[in-house]
Amino acid sequence: MNDSKRLLNIVRKDAIAMTSGKGNALIMFLLLFFVLGGLTLLFPVSGLVAPCIMGAGFASMLFQNESRYHSERFNCVLPISRRDLVKSRFLLSYVLYAAACLPFYFVMLASQFVIRFLAGDEFYSKINIIGKLTVKTGGALTETEALNLLFIAAFSFGAVLLSGSLKSYFSGSGFSSAADTSDPSRKNKMWLKLYILAAAIFVIWGLVIVGIIDLGELFDIFTGLFSQLAAAAGGYMLAAVMLAVAAMAVVYRYICTVLEYDEKEL
């Protein structure tokens, strides 16, 4: 059986598991979709929350039946490689994530007209946060471009969150994780890392208090740099950067997940 057929089989199995049983994922997803979608129609900016929520909770939502019925252990005895399982679940999650986010984008676009039609231009002008953001760019971005940029930012952020939640899912899925911390040398290394991190935070905090690092000015500079990047080429440069960085983060997390899941003991 070649790679793609194998992956599709796993995806099919997961899809069945998702939609069967009590409180299945499909119902939860539809509920989330309609509640958030309705809110987005009235307040366009709410649509930005959807990718973030889905990114954070998708993994557990999609694979909750496995956890409920402890069927995840079977994956380890059936002739499926762990690498293929990770690959297929990442693939399935991201395809569904993209398919779920896209409608929110169109609802955000539509809501501009709906609110104007229902409540008038004056009310729309007062609640139009995206419009106010474009004012800050001095007209370099139109409202639609600003909306595209914000949506891509939310989509990228949600994609990174999703990779994290998938990694957590695989690292905590029915396996004993005692092997990770039972080794004393690993424990010591972990504590050393924590000490170094705490010391670094303390030093940086001290520099901020003393005034050597001016957080306000640093913040101003980075927001200035970002707003200039956003204004360049209608915002598409910054959008491409965000998508690319998100893709890199996802690939990195995928590799880490494969490595850790491969070595997990039953």
Next chain:
Amino acid sequence: MNRIMKRFSAALCTGAVLSSLTSFAVRAGATADTVLPSGMTVAEVEHELDFNEGDVTNGSGNKYGATAVGIFRGDDVLLEGYYAKSDIENDIPTSMDTVFEWGSISATLVWVSAMQLWEQGKLDLDRDVREYLPDGFFQRLSYDDPITMLDLMNHQGGWQETTRPLFVVDGEEIPPLKAALQDIEPEQVFRPSTVTAYSGYGAAVAGYVVECVSGTDYCEYVHRNILEPLGMEHTAINADHSDNEWVQEQRKKEKCYEFLAVEYIDLGNQLYYCPVYPCCSAAGTMSDLMTYAQALADKDSPLFGSSDTWKEMFTGTSFYGDSDIPSIAHGFLCDEHSVRTFGHSGDTEMSHADMILDLDSGTGLVLMTNQQGDTVNNFAAETPELVFGKLSPDKYTSDTAEKAKLSGYYLNARGIHKGMLKFTDYLGAVNAGRIGEPLDIGNGVYQINRKLPTLVNTEIRLDESSELYGAETLSDGTALLRRPTEDRIQHRYYLAELGLLTLYFLAAAAGAFLILTKHRLKKHGRLEKSFCSSMMTVGYAAGIISAVTLLTAYIIFSRSGNVLPEAAQLTAGRLQLLCVLLCAFSAVTAVAAVIREKKRIVYYIANTAYNGIVIGAVLFFEMYR
């Protein structure tokens, strides 16, 4: 009863006087109905200014710092108003004694001085200024073409913005003018007499030319020939204002404010000294500036021996396209409101100032505030249009005017075009198709009508405005959009160059992820150790260091008031060169690996592409300079 009524009236009058202590406007009663060029009366304008001032006292909190406004026509002062507080904490209202900085309006003193010398036959505006300056004065010229006084007045000397410190903090460390000019000399990036890019350096050089031609220290020359004849006793022009003790003492007391979100930030007195003082150091009271403006607006100006000189000074020297619509007149910037105006504005770390003149009616406006920027508060943003009106969409156009289509990306001429901060240019490009709705009014002139979104309280308002652009093509085929203070220059390959910059930053991010991935693989024992693999990691690290170095240089540049100290430039430049070498070595290693091993070709090619992008970006954007 009479005594009670008298006491009551006295109390009422006292209350009225006390309640107006935060602002006052002096106006002669007969001038209230005087109609200004905008069509509004003085009374209506005063009402608008009082309305802005009212925001301060109507519970909105202190929104404005000190603002002084003066409107005149000929010798008559139509309105002289002092608004809000010069010191919010100590509750000191703005007054006739409040001192503001002129900023770039100081350069007009240079232009007036130059015209005086021209009138006396001592200065030829069309002669190369190097003939007046000491030998070897300029060290960074790229073109042999002459740089005339007219070029300096038109800001066409060809210099880019300097990245060297324009201001010093310590008043004891101010070098002489000649040394200061040679110290901050920027690169010449355009051929003289071609591209307009406002240059404070150019204006300061012109001031030094006045010094050389007159044989007198520039400060002394201006005092003797401009300030003293006009009776301007509350103005100083020297770098540390030591030429007027009263101004020097007052200036130390003045404060500067920045309005951020919902509160006022006290920035202290923002006292900096500019060694190249002719371009920006003048400071004084608003009434002194108004006296100067009145002298400029007077056809029989006491500044010149003959009215012909005055006429010559306000004759255009730079024009829009092939038309006779001037953009600059001997250093004075021409603006199109409902009438044509001449003037200048100025900004320093401490304040903003405007001086605008309608020469036909003799009406003038001076405005000074202790906040930076021309839209920093409603006074600065709205008053010029209240007095002079807006350029109406049909002033130069008719029903037969054709709609034009502008396209392409244009970069601002005033910026940094050579050196390690060259990349900042690319972040401020303008898409010509987005400028507005251009109308072709002939002779290479376009009137662009725009609806710019602005935030008024919490609502978005579309502000209609019109602006003129002149379209020109340079001898090398580069398209130009001419504006008074800076042209916009077309970049044919802008998107490709911007793409390279984007890929550079992305490559740095990819390098970080690749290093993290390699670390993980090594931790899980999945990484084959090899020289080639190590070299590739070195290449990734070099890409990251290059991007971090560039961002650090930019942060230092922004934080230091658009100045990059020499030490920072040297360090950053050398680091970038080192990164280029490391990336080149990594790329060569990868190519050698492809030839030798003939496996994992895609991986090695990707690595070579990564290094190629970093090297290409560093060289193209001159990050090593």
